[in-house]
Amino acid sequence: MHIEYDQENDTAYVSLVARIADGAAVRQVTVEAPGGKADLNLDFDASGHLLGIEVIGARAALPAELLGRDEPRG
Template sequence: MHIEYDHENDLAYVSLVARIADGTAVRQFTLETPSGADLNLDFDEAGRLLGIEVVGARAGLPEELLRQASGPGE
């Protein structure tokens, strides 16, 4: 599992696999959370969850987790 956080845009991405190749995530499901963050769940063709994008990450994730996350592209 790897977490990236874009502080400027308040977006986090939690990768559940080592690498998500281009075109692998073929389905996306969006959920609204009670905290106000939106979750975009990325699935492969077999229905396996690959990663989770958190829009409004400061509202939806613990601050400690965001501090430990790498920056975009790191």
């Protein structure tokens, strides 16, 4: 698993596989995260395997440690 965070746009991408080849993600499903403070785009391959998750509104949905931020929670 690998996480890339774009602080300027407050988006993160959680890769669940070592590498996602160009064109491998053929289906995307968008869901609202619990609490409605973030959206999740789920990327699937042709076999229905989940490849990765794009988190829009990452600061609201993911712990600061995962985003490389050291700010107190609370």
